[in-house]
Amino acid sequence: MTKPLVIFDCDGVLVDSEGLSAQVMWEMAGQEGLAFSPEQALAFIRGRKVAEWVGQLEVRLGRALPSGFVPRFRTRTAELFATELRAVPHVREVIDGLRLPFCTASSAPREKILNTLGLTGLLPFFQGRIYSAYEVGSWKPEPGLFLHAAADLDVPADGCAVVEDSVVGVIAGRAAGMTVFGYAPPESGTAAELRAEGATVFGSMAELPELLGRWTAQGPVRHATR
Secondary structure (H helix, E strand, O other): OOOOEEEEOOEOOOEOOHHHHHHHHHHHHHHOOOOOOHHHHHHHHOOOOHHHHHHHHHHHHOOOOOOOHHHHHHHHHHHHHHHHOOEOOOHHHHHHHOOOOEEEEEOOOHHHHHHHHHHOOOHHHHOOOEEEHHHHOOOOOOOHHHHHHHHHOOOOHHHEEEEEOOHHHHHHHHHOOOEEEEEOOHHHOOHHHHHHOOOEEEOOHHHHHHHHHHHHHHOOOOOOOO
């Protein structure tokens, strides 16, 4: 019998990178004349591919951003990650104790996923089980990335649990026919919106093993996709 599969998002779920990325975006957007609070910047980029939120910045600005904006953003975030990036609290212990197959499926490029997992010491856990939307050609909220990961690891969609921190990620997981656990630490303020999209919400990674234990005890849960 096939074991259930746990699919982790990367940014904001495994590595505490989104706040750092939002800090860089906030600084660079300000230099272009766009006023954001750091909190608004985080909400603006969470779960979205760079090209998408850059396009939205250009709409707000009413003009194209400089051609070097995205390369400078990637360079600056990489510099910040090198000194300040940390794993999400308790996630290392959760993964180390997990007795189910697991992988990560992210909207980020593979190079970024490898870099952030490497900097936080999590890469050995995920070698050979990393899925990037850039390689699949499907970005959240589309379900394609999650469905590709499940198919590649030979697990049916209803035997998968997705761990996400963004609305688009929750929508993607639900659309794939998977159970979704929404990580919403108290300071994020995202619990209500994740719950509204059908996620089982939790506030600390230390809670995840118990949730996964209950899920596996129930067996595959078939539900209507959204």
